[in-house]
Amino acid sequence: MAFESLSDRLQATMKKIRGRGKVSENDVKQMMREIRLALLEADVNFKVVKTFIKKVQERAVGQEIMKSLTPGQQIIKVVQEELTELMGGEQTKLNFSLKPPTVLLFVGLQGAGKTTSAAKLANHIRKNNNKKPLMIAADIYRPAAIKQLQTLGSQLNIPVFSLGDQVNPVDIVRQGMDQARADHNDLVIIDTAGRLHIDEGLMNELEQIKEVSHPDEVFLVVDAMTGQDAVNVARAFNDRLDITGVIMTKLDGDTRGGAALSIRSVTGKPIKFVGMGEKMDALEPFHPDRMASRILGMGDVLSLIEKAQATIDEEKARDMQQKLLSVSFTLDDFLEQIGQVRTMGPLEDLLAMMPGANKFKGMKNMQIDEKKIDQTEAIIRSMTSHEKTEPEIINASRKKRIALGSGTSVADVNRLLKQFKDMKKMMKQFMGKAKGKKRNPFNL
Ligand code: GDP
Numbered sequence: 072m073a074f075e076s077l078s079d080r081l082q083a084t085m086k087k088i089r090g091r092g093k094v095s096e097n098d099v100k101q102m103m104r105e106i107r108l109a110l111l112e113a114d115v116n117f118k119v120v121k122t123f124i125k126k127v128q129e130r131a132v133g134q135e136i137m138k139s140l141t142p143g144q145q146i147i148k149v150v151q152e153e154l155t156e157l158m159g160g161e162q163t164k165l166n167f168s169l170k171p172p173t174v175l176l177f178v179g180l181q182g183a184g185k186t187t188s189a190a191k192l193a194n195h196i197r198k199n200n201n202k203k204p205l206m207i208a209a210d211i212y213r214p215a216a217i218k219q220l221q222t223l224g225s226q227l228n229i230p231v232f233s234l235g236d237q238v239n240p241v242d243i244v245r246q247g248m249d250q251a252r253a254d255h256n257d258l259v260i261i262d263t264a265g266r267l268h269i270d271e272g273l274m275n276e277l278e279q280i281k282e283v284s285h286p287d288e289v290f291l292v293v294d295a296m297t298g299q300d301a302v303n304v305a306r307a308f309n310d311r312l313d314i315t316g317v318i319m320t321k322l323d324g325d326t327r328g329g330a331a332l333s334i335r336s337v338t339g340k341p342i343k344f345v346g347m348g349e350k351m352d353a354l355e356p357f358h359p360d361r362m363a364s365r366i367l368g369m370g371d372v373l374s375l376i377e378k379a380q381a382t383i384d385e386e387k388a389r390d391m392q393q394k395l396l397s398v399s400f401t402l403d404d405f406l407e408q409i410g411q412v413r414t415m416g417p418l419e420d421l422l423a424m425m426p427g428a429n430k431f432k433g434m435k436n437m438q439i440d441e442k443k444i445d446q447t448e449a450i451i452r453s454m455t456s457h458e459k460t461e462p463e464i465i466n467a468s469r470k471k472r473i474a475l476g477s478g479t480s481v482a483d484v485n486r487l488l489k490q491f492k493d494m495k496k497m498m499k500q501f502m503g504k505a506k507g508k509k510r511n512p513f514n515l
Contacts, residue, residue, distance in 0.1 A: 073295075073347070074328040074366050080109035082368045085150070091143035099131045099146070106150070114298040114329025119157070119336045127153050151363050157332055158359035159341040163316065165196070166287045171257035173202070174248075174284050178277055178312060179292035180304060181213055181265035184320030184346055188292050189262040190223035191354035192318070192344065196258055197229065204229050205256035207247035209280065210264040211236040220262055227351060230254075240264060241279045248284060261286070269304065274311045281312060289314045290343070293334070295325040302333050309338045320346035323353070328366070402459040402491060406451045409444060449477035450487050462488055 084105040103124050110120045136145045167173045177189045193204040210216035217233050224231035232247040251259045266273045291314045293301040322345045342357045453476035470484045
């Protein structure tokens with residue numbers, strides 16, 4: 072999971088100081104040593120670490136913090152603010168051209184995730200900004216790159232302009248731009264060739280493509296897993312092409328986070344989007360403040376809500392809430408709810424966004440077992456509709472049938488029925504309490 076190891080280290084450090092009513096300069100020094108080590112181990116650029124620590128330390132030993140009633144918490148706030156700053160402060164939005172089409176040029180090394188991210192972003196912008204995209208396949212060197220973009224295009228129903236791999240990429244882009252204008256596409260996304268290493272030929276070609284396409288954004292795609300190499304690549308591309316932003320891919324697999332934390336300081340260019348998986352919807356706008364909160368275990372409730380809003384049907388959710396409150400919640404509703412939550416993505420990712428998720432110590436080792444959830448779904452699907460609405464009628468022979476039908480055991484069926492019963496009981500109790508305290512539902 073993204074930033075996991077850094078997050079663990081920083082949170083352990085923060086825990087020591089959180090509730091403290093008194094903090095000495097020595098405590099701060101000790102804490103800074105730990106943060107410094109944690110960042111270095113996360114592969115953050117050493118110069119970046121040095122400046123970061125200096126800033127936090129200066130602020131942390133400041134008068135107003137040391138004298139405040141909650142110095143521990145104030146220092147954590149300083150760390151959160153400085154981490155946010157380190158990743159670029161404010162979220163940086165996309166530059167849309169006043170004179171369409173808006174052109175986004177994708178550059179980067181081979182395998183960084185350019186083609187995948189180009190398609191993801193075309194899809195994202197079409198959905199969120201109501202644009203009509205055209206993708207141009209200008210990577211004529213990597214075998215199958217054109218085919219890959221075409222496949223993604225047809226999956227997403229987004230047109231792809233290609234002239235095969237025998238035409239010069241600069242000409243492809245020139246003609247692709249003409250095509251976009253003729254077809255009234257207001258968004259053009261250009262997928263260019265990468266190389267295994269930075270080389271002069273590549274840079275020349277990209278400069279020419281930039282000249283003919285006048286991009287509104289030059290996005291460098293880098294692989295977070297490559298750590299400081301990603302930062303060096305970014306510096307080199309930025310020197311030649313004056314990139315406008317970074318798309319950092321594979322953050323889902325990067326437990327350290329060094330590249331994500333260093334790239335802004337080293338290049339001066341912001342991360343605009345992050346790739347969190349291979350699926351087409353696994354691309355998120357990058358919010359430095361939310362990411363900083365996530366790293367420090369404060370959760371990222373805003374992203375969670377946005378995800379829910381984007382994927383869960385609001386009317387259905389309201390319906391479900393009504394059912395839960397009226398205790399007429401059946402196993403069928405349970406099944407539907409599981410389905411809705413799952414459309415939001417892997418449960419482990421969702422949990423990572425909950426504040427204090429790390430506090431449930433058992434949770435980490437538990438590793439959300441998606442297979443168990445598959446099993447739950449299978450069991451419920453093997454029930455008749457009568458059984459789903461009135462689980463009390465499920466006797467021993469019915470249990471045997473359900474277990475057989477779902478490829479599980481009677482014990483599994485029993486476990487699920489018990490869970491469901493407990494949940495309903497809990498809802499009843501909760502409702503009882505809420506009724507008793509009607510005038511003060513939040514117990515304030
Ligand atoms: P390109 O050579 O830069 O065009 O790279 P591709 O788009 O072909 O991506 C290389 C590999 O990385 C593919 O297998 C992608 O599915 C994978 N990939 C791209 N972005 C992500 C991401 O955010 N997370 C994960 N886990 N894999 C990714």
